[in-house]
Amino acid sequence: MASCSQTNVHLHNEQSVLYDGDHDIEDVVMYKKEAYTMFLAWFEANRQYVGGRDLTYAEFPTRFTYEKKDKQWQPRKLGYQIGRLHYTLPGIWELYYMRILLTVELYYMRILLTVKKGCMRYRCIKTINGHTYDTFQEVHSALGLLDDDK
Numbered sequence: 001m002a003s004c005s006q007t008n009v010h011l012h013n014e015q016s017v018l019y020d021g022d023h024d025i026e027d028v029v030m031y032k033k034e035a036y037t038m039f040l041a042w043f044e045a046n047r048q049y050v051g052g053r054d055l056t057y058a059e060f061p062t063r064f065t066y067e068k069k070d071k072q073w074q075p076r077k078l079g080y081q082i083g084r085l086h087y088t089l090p091g092i093w094e095l096y097y098m099r100i101l102l103t104v105e106l107y108y109m110r111i112l113l114t115v116k117k118g119c120m121r122y123r124c125i126k127t128i129n130g131h132t133y134d135t136f137q138e139v140h141s142a143l144g145l146l147d148d149d150k
Helices: 025-034 038-048 097-112 136-143
Strands: 003-007 064-067 072-075 081-085
Touching: 003 038, 038 064, 038 072, 097 136
Parallel strands: 003 081
Antiparallel strands: 064 072
16 A cells, blocks of 8 residues: 655745744845745756656655655655645635735645646746746636636
8 A cells, every 4th residue: 555745835935934933034035035845845856867858846755755864856766656636726715915816826836736747947837838826816817727607
């Protein structure tokens, strides 16, 4: 029986950073800019390993294993694992309008990660047939993944 690996996602420069109250806020902000996540490591692994470019982010653990200590994906030597994308609600109500927009974009990006393969940067997720869209929602429309009432 295969084990399951939860693969987290985040928007560009929106990765979570854990810190305690004793840290200087400027140090925390600088750390966030440099924080390397499992998701960012997927982009790097796709640049490094041709053998993973035919996989979606959720499929990646079937052939690669994430090394937490080194914060990088390595080719899997044995065993089998499936990936699971963390569920993101399309309309989590936040207090601030901008946060709602970010949450909606995260939802659309997460869905795109179930079909996009071999992405090496955020821009790749937003690119279809050589055209780069401004939002993940626009990419959904271009791919016909969205229905509307028209």
